[in-house]
Amino acid sequence: MVAFCLCFLLAGPATVADVQGNLHGLLSGGEATSAEVQRALGLVLGWTVQSEAGVIAAGRSAVVNDVPIESVQKETHSEAPILRAFDLTGQGPEPIRVQAPVPKKAGAIEVYRRGSPGMYVRVEPELRPANGYVAFSAKRPGRFAVREVDAFSHPDLSKLSSARSQVEPGAKGLQPLGCLGNERKSGQPPLSTDPAAKKDWRLYRVVPEQATGPIPLILLSGVGSDRWANFIHWAANSPEAEAFRTEYQLWDFYRPIEGINTAIGFSAEYPGFEESIVAYLYRFIIGATEDGVETDGVRHYLPDGPLAMLAHSHGGLVARAFLKHCPDIAERTVAVVTVDSPHLGTPFATPEWLRQTVSRLGFSSAKILGLTLEATAARYFLTGWISTGRQSDMDLGWGNFDAAGGYGLPYERFRVLRPCRGLVTLTVSPRDANQTGARMLSGFNDRTFEPAEVLTTYCGGMDEIMPSARGELHLDKFFVYGAYLVPGEGLLRQLSAAVEGELDPWQSIVEALGLRVTHSLMNTVETPSTDVPLGAYFLGDGLVPLQSQLLLDGAEGTLLYETKEVFGWRLPKQPPTPRMDIIMQHTLADPNRLRILRGWSHLDTINGRYNKKTGHSELFYMVANDLLSVAGGQAQ
Numbered sequence: 001m002v003a004f005c006l007c008f009l010l011a012g013p014a015t016v017a018d019v020q021g022n023l024h025g026l027l028s029g030g031e032a033t034s035a036e037v038q039r040a041l042g043l044v045l046g047w048t049v050q051s052e053a054g055v056i057a058a059g060r061s062a063v064v065n066d067v068p069i070e071s072v073q074k075e076t077h078s079e080a081p082i083l084r085a086f087d088l089t090g091q092g093p094e095p096i097r098v099q100a101p102v103p104k105k106a107g108a109i110e111v112y113r114r115g116s117p118g119m120y121v122r123v124e125p126e127l128r129p130a131n132g133y134v135a136f137s138a139k140r141p142g143r144f145a146v147r148e149v150d151a152f153s154h155p156d157l158s159k160l161s162s163a164r165s166q167v168e169p170g171a172k173g174l175q176p177l178g179c180l181g182n183e184r185k186s187g188q189p190p191l192s193t194d195p196a197a198k199k200d201w202r203l204y205r206v207v208p209e210q211a212t213g214p215i216p217l218i219l220l221s222g223v224g225s226d227r228w229a230n231f232i233h234w235a236a237n238s239p240e241a242e243a244f245r246t247e248y249q250l251w252d253f254y255r256p257i258e259g260i261n262t263a264i265g266f267s268a269e270y271p272g273f274e275e276s277i278v279a280y281l282y283r284f285i286i287g288a289t290e291d292g293v294e295t296d297g298v299r300h301y302l303p304d305g306p307l308a309m310l311a312h313s314h315g316g317l318v319a320r321a322f323l324k325h326c327p328d329i330a331e332r333t334v335a336v337v338t339v340d341s342p343h344l345g346t347p348f349a350t351p352e353w354l355r356q357t358v359s360r361l362g363f364s365s366a367k368i369l370g371l372t373l374e375a376t377a378a379r380y381f382l383t384g385w386i387s388t389g390r391q392s393d394m395d396l397g398w399g400n401f402d403a404a405g406g407y408g409l410p411y412e413r414f415r416v417l418r419p420c421r422g423l424v425t426l427t428v429s430p431r432d433a434n435q436t437g438a439r440m441l442s443g444f445n446d447r448t449f450e451p452a453e454v455l456t457t458y459c460g461g462m463d464e465i466m467p468s469a470r471g472e473l474h475l476d477k478f479f480v481y482g483a484y485l486v487p488g489e490g491l492l493r494q495l496s497a498a499v500e501g502e503l504d505p506w507q508s509i510v511e512a513l514g515l516r517v518t519h520s521l522m523n524t525v526e527t528p529s530t531d532v533p534l535g536a537y538f539l540g541d542g543l544v545p546l547q548s549q550l551l552l553d554g555a556e557g558t559l560l561y562e563t564k565e566v567f568g569w570r571l572p573k574q575p576p577t578p579r580m581d582i583i584m585q586h587t588l589a590d591p592n593r594l595r596i597l598r599g600w601s602h603l604d605t606i607n608g609r610y611n612k613k614t615g616h617s618e619l620f621y622m623v624a625n626d627l628l629s630v631a632g633g634q635a636q
Contacts, residue, residue, distance in 0.1 A: 059096035080152035080363035092568030095137035203284035210236035220315030229502035238615035267460025316341020349396035401554030482549035483600035515542030
């Protein structure tokens with residue numbers, strides 16, 4: 001009967017011989033296995049296909065084509081050994097089952113999928129081969145690389161620290177990614193909780209002779225530095241701002257945090273609240289109202305009446321916490337404009353989550369991250385500009401509010417090479433999202449988290465300022481601006497804008513390039529319901545996911561952008577398109593006050609793409625119109 005079945009097969013004689021030989025070896029107790037018989041039989045019957053290098057794929061209309069290993073190494077600028085590289089196509093939605101030949105003495109095997117040019121994301125870590133093959137399921141088509149686990153599998157984060165020193169020699173207050181916690185580079189003082197460290201903080205009037213309106217607009221900058229130069233220049237000089245400056249005056253809350261350990265101030269129930277950013281802002285406003293503030297020999301008083309706030313990035317969280325804990329001034333506030341604010345936090349301010357993402361890049365990461373460090377704004381986030389010793393930075397950690405909808409970042413253990421500790425196992429957890437209860441879970445300990453201990457300046461988690469319903473906690477007063485980048489679109493415009501305004505052109509250029517890299521990196525962040533190329537944070541400005549900027553409630557339970565079906569596979573639509581029905585349904589702000597900027601980066605939304613020669617800024621003009629709408633005027 002067996003002989004009859006084998007003779008019935010009409011494939012080429014070599015393939016039939018393979019089946020016959022393997023079957024004979026199996027039945028006679030030789031070295032052949034049932035898996036080898038199945039592989040050969042699958043090829044004969046057309047159930048599977050095989051590349052010239054021996055990679056076997058099974059699935060609807062599956063096709064597998066070898067890719068030269070040298071091309072992958074060249075693309076990733078890596079000398080990492082690769083056993084197999086190949087392209088998979090077919091019809092979904094069922095996964096394509098793959099068996100790739102590997103040396104019989106090979107150890108643990110890992111599988112990578114090409115996420116973007118030069119960036120390969122580990123999708124199957126540490127598989128164990130059997131009888132010279134390693135098997136896995138490809139959830140979507142794409143280019144794959146199979147390699148043995150080795151030193152290239154875990155990025156050496158000490159290289160990031162050395163690259164940082166080349167990018168920013170002598171930088172102060174920064175911390176290398178490899179030695180996070182409260183450790184500091186030699187020669188750098190520890191972050192201070194001394195109130196004297198905030199001696200330069202102040203609230204003061206700017207361009208008082210040009211912006212003469214009755215309503216104070218308080219400017220709240222992003223983390224680390226005050227970068228309102230473009231907006232201030234526009235407000236003082238642009239013909240577009242004529243109506244705006246007759247209704248508003250500008251007050252800048254200047255708060256450099258270099259060398260300072262402080263909190264935003266999410267909750268007033270903690271001892272450190274009086275030294276929080278919110279508490280200082282409140283005292284400055286009261287002082288400017290009662291005693292005035294002297295600038296250039298002139299004392300200016302902040303009017304005791306209606307006021308407004310304009311916040312970029314980190315400043316949006318300051319504004320929300322301030323309005324909750326300062327009800328007397330909240331009642332006077334007529335509008336708050338937040339631009340690209342991490343209202344739900346950002347994965348890039350959560351060290352374990354960032355490291356877990358970086359660790360999945362494996363062999364492709366060294367050059368990619370090197371480029372990120374050498375010529376990008378991402379160097380700040382990958383080399384310690386966000387410090388785990390500073391509570392205001394930890395306050396930016398991803399809130400994980402989308403976990404209820406199936407898209408939150410999971411508890412996950414992963415390995416990464418740390419120059420201070422070697423190869424260690426870390427855990428992705430809500431600790432970084434300001435939920436300290438994670439320390440009580442089984443299997444967790446202080447070595448899991450960074451910082452290892454809750455900082456003395458801790459003043460509550462982001463959940464303290466999350467409303468239970470739309471519009472609560474003064475969110476009905478907010479105009480919420482969000483932005484997202486489009487791969488391959490708008491880069492030249494961003495580079496030209498970098499040299500047209502008041503900000504440092506070189507710094508702006510490298511940040512414009514860097515945000516493209518961090519945007520690609522954010523697309524690889526893994527959640528329980530997504531994998532490359534579908535990512536929960538696919539839409540973002542390079543640093544902050546769009547759902548965070550637009551204050552979604554986290555219960556949306558689906559992707560924020562439109563997808564399409566291609567041969568049964570679910571893939572992102574190109575160019576990326578937000579799902580406005582989901583956004584409007586789930587935002588906690590007023591849906592009519594959402595403003596979405598397609599193709600704008602985090603940098604664009606602070607420089608406004610302002611051209612000081614023409615006086616034009618699309619963004620600043622939009623912001624002015626929104627502010628004038630609550631002041632009874634309209635921009636001209």
